[in-house]
Amino acid sequence: MSESCKIEVIGVSKIFRRDGKNVAALAETNLAVREGRFASIIGPSGCGKSTLFNIIAGLMPPTTGDVTVDGQSIVCRAGTVGYMLQKDLLLPWRTILDNIILGLEIRGEPRAKAVERALPLMEKYGLKGFDSHYPNELSGGMRQRAALLRTLLYDRDIMLLDEPFGALDAQTRLSMQNWLLEIWKDFGKTVLFVTHDIDEAVYLSDDVYVFSARPGRVRAKIAVPIERPRKPEDLTTERFMELKHHLLELLSEERDPAEEIS
Amino acid sequence: MSESCKIEVIGVSKIFRRDGKNVAALAETNLAVREGRFASIIGPSGCGKSTLFNIIAGLMPPTTGDVTVDGQSIVCRAGTVGYMLQKDLLLPWRTILDNIILGLEIRGEPRAKAVERALPLMEKYGLKGFDSHYPNELSGGMRQRAALLRTLLYDRDIMLLDEPFGALDAQTRLSMQNWLLEIWKDFGKTVLFVTHDIDEAVYLSDDVYVFSARPGRVRAKIAVPIERPRKPEDLTTERFMELKHHLLELLSEERDPAEEIS
Amino acid sequence: ALLTGCSPSMQTQGGSTELKKLVIAEPVHLSGYLPLYVAQHEGYFKDQGLDVKVIQATGGTHVTAVVSGDAWGVIGGVDSIALGNKNNSDPITAVCNCVNRANVYLFAKTGMVPKSGSEADLKEFLKGKTIVAGRHGGSPNLLTRYLLINLGLDPEKDVHLIENADASTVVAMLQNGNGDVGNGAEPQICEGISKGIWGEPFYKFTDLGDFSYSVISVKKSTIDKDSETVQKFVSAMKKALKAVQDDHEMAKKVLKQEFPTLSEDEIKASLDRAYADHLWSPDGVISEKAVTTDMDMLLKTGIYSGSYSFQTLVDMQFVNK
Amino acid sequence: MDAYNQESYCGAVRPAERESPKKEEDDAARSIETYDGELQDKKRRRRVLAGRILVGIFLFAGWELFTRIGWMDPYYWSSPSEILKTAWVQLTEGTLLRDIVYTSGSTVIGFVTGTLTGALLGLSFWWSKTYAGISEPFLIILNALPKLALGPVLVILFGIGFFSKAVLAFLMTVVTSAISAYGGVKSVDPALETLMVSLGAKRRQVFTKVVVPWSMPWIISSLRINIALALAGSIVGEFISSEQGVGRMIIYAGTILDINLVWVGVFVLSILSMLMYWGVILLEKWLSKRLAIISS
Amino acid sequence: MDAYNQESYCGAVRPAERESPKKEEDDAARSIETYDGELQDKKRRRRVLAGRILVGIFLFAGWELFTRIGWMDPYYWSSPSEILKTAWVQLTEGTLLRDIVYTSGSTVIGFVTGTLTGALLGLSFWWSKTYAGISEPFLIILNALPKLALGPVLVILFGIGFFSKAVLAFLMTVVTSAISAYGGVKSVDPALETLMVSLGAKRRQVFTKVVVPWSMPWIISSLRINIALALAGSIVGEFISSEQGVGRMIIYAGTILDINLVWVGVFVLSILSMLMYWGVILLEKWLSKRLAIISS
Numbered sequence A, B: 001m002s003e004s005c006k007i008e009v010i011g012v013s014k015i016f017r018r019d020g021k022n023v024a025a026l027a028e029t030n031l032a033v034r035e036g037r038f039a040s041i042i043g044p045s046g047c048g049k050s051t052l053f054n055i056i057a058g059l060m061p062p063t064t065g066d067v068t069v070d071g072q073s074i075v076c077r078a079g080t081v082g083y084m085l086q087k088d089l090l091l092p093w094r095t096i097l098d099n100i101i102l103g104l105e106i107r108g109e110p111r112a113k114a115v116e117r118a119l120p121l122m123e124k125y126g127l128k129g130f131d132s133h134y135p136n137e138l139s140g141g142m143r144q145r146a147a148l149l150r151t152l153l154y155d156r157d158i159m160l161l162d163e164p165f166g167a168l169d170a171q172t173r174l175s176m177q178n179w180l181l182e183i184w185k186d187f188g189k190t191v192l193f194v195t196h197d198i199d200e201a202v203y204l205s206d207d208v209y210v211f212s213a214r215p216g217r218v219r220a221k222i223a224v225p226i227e228r229p230r231k232p233e234d235l236t237t238e239r240f241m242e243l244k245h246h247l248l249e250l251l252s253e254e255r256d257p258a259e260e261i262s
Numbered sequence C: 001a002l003l004t005g006c007s008p009s010m011q012t013q014g015g016s017t018e019l020k021k022l023v024i025a026e027p028v029h030l031s032g033y034l035p036l037y038v039a040q041h042e043g044y045f046k047d048q049g050l051d052v053k054v055i056q057a058t059g060g061t062h063v064t065a066v067v068s069g070d071a072w073g074v075i076g077g078v079d080s081i082a083l084g085n086k087n088n089s090d091p092i093t094a095v096c097n098c099v100n101r102a103n104v105y106l107f108a109k110t111g112m113v114p115k116s117g118s119e120a121d122l123k124e125f126l127k128g129k130t131i132v133a134g135r136h137g138g139s140p141n142l143l144t145r146y147l148l149i150n151l152g153l154d155p156e157k158d159v160h161l162i163e164n165a166d167a168s169t170v171v172a173m174l175q176n177g178n179g180d181v182g183n184g185a186e187p188q189i190c191e192g193i194s195k196g197i198w199g200e201p202f203y204k205f206t207d208l209g210d211f212s213y214s215v216i217s218v219k220k221s222t223i224d225k226d227s228e229t230v231q232k233f234v235s236a237m238k239k240a241l242k243a244v245q246d247d248h249e250m251a252k253k254v255l256k257q258e259f260p261t262l263s264e265d266e267i268k269a270s271l272d273r274a275y276a277d278h279l280w281s282p283d284g285v286i287s288e289k290a291v292t293t294d295m296d297m298l299l300k301t302g303i304y305s306g307s308y309s310f311q312t313l314v315d316m317q318f319v320n321k
Numbered sequence D, E: 001m002d003a004y005n006q007e008s009y010c011g012a013v014r015p016a017e018r019e020s021p022k023k024e025e026d027d028a029a030r031s032i033e034t035y036d037g038e039l040q041d042k043k044r045r046r047r048v049l050a051g052r053i054l055v056g057i058f059l060f061a062g063w064e065l066f067t068r069i070g071w072m073d074p075y076y077w078s079s080p081s082e083i084l085k086t087a088w089v090q091l092t093e094g095t096l097l098r099d100i101v102y103t104s105g106s107t108v109i110g111f112v113t114g115t116l117t118g119a120l121l122g123l124s125f126w127w128s129k130t131y132a133g134i135s136e137p138f139l140i141i142l143n144a145l146p147k148l149a150l151g152p153v154l155v156i157l158f159g160i161g162f163f164s165k166a167v168l169a170f171l172m173t174v175v176t177s178a179i180s181a182y183g184g185v186k187s188v189d190p191a192l193e194t195l196m197v198s199l200g201a202k203r204r205q206v207f208t209k210v211v212v213p214w215s216m217p218w219i220i221s222s223l224r225i226n227i228a229l230a231l232a233g234s235i236v237g238e239f240i241s242s243e244q245g246v247g248r249m250i251i252y253a254g255t256i257l258d259i260n261l262v263w264v265g266v267f268v269l270s271i272l273s274m275l276m277y278w279g280v281i282l283l284e285k286w287l288s289k290r291l292a293i294i295s296s
């Protein structure tokens, strides 16, 4: 893949052993994302999207293949990318502020400095005044914001976001999407984004990767030709509709007959 | 309202007392749904949709107003409508089959007869072979089906469905919607349906009621002019887009500044 | 002796820093140990430069506490010492007598009495009876078994023994009809009589004569290494034994202090019976007969096997000085 | 149930005044929860209080009455007035106060040290599954060991002084505390550990920042049992050997056949154990608040 | 922790072989859970078993050795061989077997009746908040009451036979069981009650179809504590008065200062209590399966 790729996934596959049987969760997968791009991954449930993210984040070794950032392998090196897991996963016994600076704290930064960096971000991105609240006092949307800010503050060039808005209702979701685009614009991170929602994938991304059913594999890579900045109205244009149609087709071909039995 | 109305909600409001203060959850609300129609309710979170359903289902008295079915008041008479609560609420210690026949069991029908009625339904509507499974062994979609079948089997002319597909991913959701339409067609029930998803409301309904923010109140009633049977492709037509646009506008006017703070 | 002028109470704490602290373990808190309490309350120990603390240790642990060194001495039967000395490299030795009679009585439900005190009548009376005997291994239980065996009865077959661990339950058991005959001492006897459950005891184990029922004992090594302290302790005990014999009023007063919730009647009954049956040793001497009877009981009831010698069990050098 | 009717039911079934469900997200449930609950709540609370007091008075009055007229034998049952009198005597002339202090002292010391040690032990099991696996059966054996029956052995091990009672209270609590903490450790949400690792945390950091706070509710949940166990330990310790303490007093009262005093002991112990129970509940609340622990 | 390195960590942190989180929906967590877990699991399980056996052997061998060479005084500590010998004698010539049967019998009877009665009592609190509120403090008092100290009273009430031991075991269990069941009742998901009402259920139906099955895990969770309490009750009952039973044997051994026999009693009780514990775990599993109860 091209030289200027920020992150490359090269022939990564993953086979789990369970009850003595081998379960292929991810077939050989190749991805390459250029610096500062926003790439989405969509695919049926269980196709290995989270598994791929876990491998990139260094939480588990791939069965085959390699993951490189700026050309250097980061297999099994936790902490080199920012990773927002599928759940918001705030520590319930910590205030929102303390949750947001968790990454810095782990890295050993002094609290005062961490707070100094966190507060302006919280203010700017809609968490002003919530620093001493506890996660269970916040709505789902606010919690997602906090989790995302934590990932952001962890300050890695690459951010992996695994269905960050999956649990939100439609209206909140839309405002969170705009919020995310704003952040992305401000910080210029390279983002990998998993979602089930085609609208969301198209609205946010430069590229959309469509995965096949388990074991997952890149079935298609589609560039989104809608220029930025994007507005909610773009979701109702002809161009958008076509794209959505195309993606829906790609996906529905993937669905196997036993679709709902998880 | 017209004489042929199956169910009528007349001037119903609800005020809760909490910590010594009165909280208005539902402002005076009027609804009327004709027999066999499919009506959806959309509105911001906390606008009293579930409260309204609880009142209709006879679980709590309204502060003012009346609810009639075929002209007779059903205030505080639980069991006169089928009600599917916001959660799927299957009893975890019962098999799917035993969950589905729960309503009949409570009514005192002999088990053999209840099973006889349930099994064909389960077979027809995608739960074949799952009768002796337990709820926690099923996917979210399957659980929702079971809960819906239970409501269906309870065999009331009116069914209230409170966000039945809220927790499902987009793909599963679509297939569940089609499944619901199928059932509705087969049984000709009068359905009241709450959702957060505009696409869903439009795709399913004859009428869409838009509620204002708390305390909720009917802000608009929109008829959906798309003919049945509907197909997923209808979701990308011009007509649909217009409608969606309109509803989005109605809703976004409702959103107050503190939108995300639940 | 550091302090002269025997003050009857314990107010004078003057030389407390120089008092030697000793712990005596007692199996129960019992009016029978009155001389020990008298020596405490009347300052006899303090006069000897001793500060004596009494600790209750149940279920045989009163002996164990001495073996392990937690207690300096123990008050209890020579029988329990003999049992504790099995396999023990540093045997415990009795140095001073206290209760010189087997302080146990047999009583029967009102209306039941043996025809006479003769052995034959006693045997006939006891045969087939249900006897509330106290916990197996304890002195009252063993004495009862001993009596039965001496009468030619088999404790396991000819009578029904109920072995309650808590001596106080005997009142309830006889009242509820759970037993015909019970054993015990004061204050149970007085209690049962006043409630009309039983009459005067029909058999007194005090009639066995000298019996090493409660003696003060210490480790052999203590005698060897610190005979001075033992001597002081025994001297105080002797003084207390004499005082108990001489001054009934003082005895009553100390008893009242030690057992504040006992009623006047109960205290009087206890003391009267004790004096009448010569409960307390007047001089601290442990006679050979006292030990023989005690050990005979252990041997006959099968609790103890093998031999014993009076010399290793008892050391009278301090009493005799 | 015959008096049951639809109309009142609509109001009455509100699962209402029960403790609210763990997660408040459940709107359907919440909405029928507190309808007019406040007013009814107040009324019921007053009724409950009155009921409690009445039942209490009845019990004591009945006891006094029945023993007076002889339906209950006052010799065994004593009577509230007699018990009060004896308690007063024991308090002013006897050593009741000293006994209470003695017993409470050893209980509290054993409780605190035992719970802390046990918690640390339980938490330590997080570090190695092998170590935890090997230790588990020994914990269970220790837990099963009938400490009450160990009289002679205990005297040898810990002597007959104050210390031995505290040790027994310690022994009674340390194992349950360890088992509870281990339960917490086993239940740590693996996703949180994953999160920590994804942020580059070392094991030590995962331990202090996730495992320990996560396990706190488990540890706290063992406090209530532990205080009772610690008290039982102290008392049994005093049964075996003691110069002071409420346990000794009861044994002593038994041997001198002072049933009044036995009852005094029983009541003092009950009150003591209830006071300690309340103390622990306050402690729990305080801890939960300080640690911002949300229902386990 | 010094040996810690990134490479191995990646494999090692898998919160992995822990018990899986309650709800399996948590994919992010599950996905890093069992990578190659099986193989490692097997190895570790073997290591753990070996460790347990080794530690056990070491303990006993050390005990035997130290008492032989005199580092531990065999007078108190006896020694495994002596204890075995005494146990054998007691088993063949004495009454050990009969004692075990006697103690187990009263324990099991008390346990079963106590747990059932307590569960019913606890469940009954669902019917009226007022009734439950009034009863609660009395339950707590009963729970706090030191039943061990009630010796004389218990003898009056229940006599001295086998029955009185079973009654004491019953008393020990009934209160905890009631408190547990009440805990279950209090935690019933109000949404489920709402559901039942929406289906037109009567209170009786809500009770039998929701409250009872919902509370089962709570009731079951009290079983483990209860079996231990029942055993303690039986033993204390035997301490107070008995003709048979392991408790009596220990008291007897203590009184005649037969340390070997004390140790035999301690071991027999430990084994008994562990067997019963296992039995209860099996019972729990069976009940949970039959009632299809999914982690509470």
Ligand SMILES: Nc1ncnc2c1ncn2[C@@H]1O[C@H](COP(=O)(O)OP(=O)(O)OP(=O)(O)O)[C@@H](O)[C@H]1O
Pocket: B016, B017, B018, B023, B024, B025, B044, B045, B046, B047, B048, B049, B050, B051, B052, B086, B214, D027, D028, D030, D031, D032, D033, D034, D035
């Ligand atoms: N029992 C109650 N006591 C007090 N307030 C209540 C109660 N039940 C609901 N409310 C309040 O009434 C309002 C309406 O609640 P309701 O659950 O009907 O909203 P909803 O429209 O269903 O929201 P959602 O879309 O999130 O399900 C909310 O603000 C809620 O907090």
Ligand SMILES: Nc1ncnc2c1ncn2[C@@H]1O[C@H](COP(=O)(O)OP(=O)(O)OP(=O)(O)O)[C@@H](O)[C@H]1O
Pocket: A016, A017, A018, A023, A024, A025, A044, A045, A046, A047, A048, A049, A050, A051, A052, A086, A214, E027, E028, E030, E031, E032, E033, E034, E035
């Ligand atoms: N630790 C594991 N052991 C065995 N199988 C696993 C493990 N983790 C994940 N799997 C399986 O691998 C497959 C891929 O899982 P993964 O969580 O990556 O899917 P996903 O694409 O993220 O799904 P979703 O969209 O539901 O989040 C699934 O079938 C899953 O059951």
Ligand SMILES: [Mg+2]
Pocket: A049, A050, A051, A086, A162, E027, E028
């Ligand atoms: Mg996933």
Ligand SMILES: [Mg+2]
Pocket: B049, B050, B051, B086, B162, D027, D028
């Ligand atoms: Mg709702």
